[in-house]
Amino acid sequence: MSESYKSAGVDVEAGYEAVKLMKQHVSKTFIPGVLSDIGGFGGLFEIEKLNYDRPVLVSGTDGVGTKLKIAFIMDKHDTVGQDCVAMCVNDIACSGARPLFFLDYVAVGKNRPEKVAQIVKGVADGCVQAGCALIGGETAEMPGFYPDGEYDLAGFSVGIVDKNKIIDGSRTKKGDVLIGLASSGIHSNGYSLVRKLFNLNGNEDDKKLARYIEALGCTVGEELLKPTRIYVKTLLDLIEKFSVNAVSHITGGGFIENIPRMLPDGLRAKINKGSWEVLPIFKLLQDLGNISERDMYNTFNMGIGMLMAVEASQADEMLKYLKDKQENAFIIGEIIEGDNGVDIC
Incomplete structure (x- = not known):
């Protein structure tokens, strides 16, 4: 443990504990194609076995925005993760694409492992609803940038669709x-x-x-x-x-x-x-x-x-x-x- 880093406001041990607590939530999102668990440097997903003739990847990214302020006041953090997933995967699905995986980014003023685990629980719940895997993410402790008790949450997702099945509005016509x-x-x-x-x-x-x-x-x-x-x-x-x-x-x-x-x-x-x-x-x-x-x-x-x-x-x-x-x-x-x-x- 780095005592010098901890004295500056960053507790790496808290980060380890947060990862340990969130693993139970992440594992429930795994679907065929996932090749890695959280903790590595990159999330791995195999698309070869998904049986797409002309696969096109579709991506989307977003955050939760100032709705997080409501979560701070209420001290309730287990649902905003679903918001983050929804804002990404709903966009992807508009193209007719199936979301494959999701990654999140949580930036906190002070890393409190139980709170971070609750945030990730919401992300995992959203991934289960969307049928995609949570294959990675990042928790950044940023003292002096975010006040203690506050955080930001964003993420991105990647989906897949056959090229000839992409929905782009081109077939739309008068009378629809x-x-x-x-x-x-x-x-x-x-x-x-x-x-x-x-x-x-x-x-x-x-x-x-x-x-x-x-x-x-x-x-x-x-x-x-x-x-x-x-x-x-x-x-x-x-x-x-x-x-x-x-x-x-x-x-x-x-x-x-x-x-x-x-x-x-x-x-x-x-x-x-x-x-x-x-x-x-x-x-x-x-x-x-x-x-x-x-x-x-x-x-x-x-x-x-x-x-x-x-x-x-x-x-x-x-x-x-x-x-x-x-x-x-x-x-x-x-x-x-x-x-x-x-x-x-």
Whole structure:
């Protein structure tokens, strides 16, 4: 043990203990193809046996953002890892790709092994939901950079898809129906605004988050810390069974920025308000800040976390299939001719 390094605020023994504690969570994510355990210099994954004719690797990276501030206040750290995984693997799945593996990066002010293990537990839970392996990562202790008790969390994932099965929006056409999959809540974007609206500035924040709101059916903190839904298995199942022409993950930028990303030139998305359930948390946020409707749709997912453009002839059948599987899904609009963009009416 380096006493000199420890005197500077970095405890390497705590790092060893954190790795020991997280191994039980990491091991449950292992899938065929994993060739290494955590602790090496690189995560190894073999793709040769996956039986892809023309394999294309698809990657995605993201972090949790200032939603972490809610976890700090509540001292609850076992769900934000799922947020980190979700923000990466949901993006990958939009291309029709199956996530293979994930790596995380945790930067802490003070390495407290039990807390780091809880963070990684959330990452591992997310990987299990996505069907991918957690094959590595990094925990960096950075005293003087992050305050004791705070941390940042980011990660990246790599997936795979056959080249002829890539979903890039090129097959999208006028008349395609838009089917949305429900979100679990705010997911992981817009939290700088959320914290401002709830006046989370350090003064009795724990009491504010402990306030029960009947419309939400839970406390403010419980609502704000609900983890991002992982849509991977549902989405890949639908792509296998139906004609899915385009997919959009509704994250930062909401409807207005994300939906056009899945559309070719000359097509617009027409969204029909009232065709799905806008979750109570969004109505509450809009009222708290007197926020314009455009700003709401340009910031939040409004209750729709994933959107697909599908063949009109298959839309009703897909909706029935989803509801038979207890998936909360809605026909919320259609593709029309026009400049690339979104009409919400």
